[in-house]
Amino acid sequence: MSQEMLETAIDAVRDGQFQEGITGLKRVASQVRPPDKLYYSANIWLVRAYKESGQLPAAIRLCRQLATSSHPRVQIWAQQALPVLRQPVNVSGNLDSF
Numbered sequence: 001m002s003q004e005m006l007e008t009a010i011d012a013v014r015d016g017q018f019q020e021g022i023t024g025l026k027r028v029a030s031q032v033r034p035p036d037k038l039y040y041s042a043n044i045w046l047v048r049a050y051k052e053s054g055q056l057p058a059a060i061r062l063c064r065q066l067a068t069s070s071h072p073r074v075q076i077w078a079q080q081a082l083p084v085l086r087q088p089v090n091v092s093g094n095l096d097s098f
Contacts, residue, residue: 002028002038010045018053025049040066040074047078051085060085 009024029042043066050059063085066078 002031005031006038006042006045009042013045013049013052016052018049022046022049022053034069035071040069040071044074044077047081047085056085 005024006028009021009028011021012018012024013021025042025046029039029046032039032042034040043062047059047063047066050056050062060082063078063081066074067082069075069078
């Protein structure tokens with residue numbers, strides 16, 4: 001069930017329905033725990049959704065948490081994403097490397 005919820009939330013983000021996506025991603029992230037891949041996927045997409053919806057402080061806060069993750073790929077992704085999140089608004093950055 002959580003995989004379906006994750007996919008629905010990701011689709012909402014991709015369609016620009018950020019609040020719906022954020023709500024779904026938060027729900028998925030709250031239902032699973034590390035080291036479950038769904039937990040990391042939901043949180044990475046949450047960072048993206050926050051960024052795309054203009055909620056940069058929330059994106060940066062969550063990304064900082066992920067940067068201290070025990071999962072090496074998630075940690076690297078977050079460490080690379082933080083500078084992108086901190087770029088001026090008119091500079092487009094890519095958060096798709098995970």
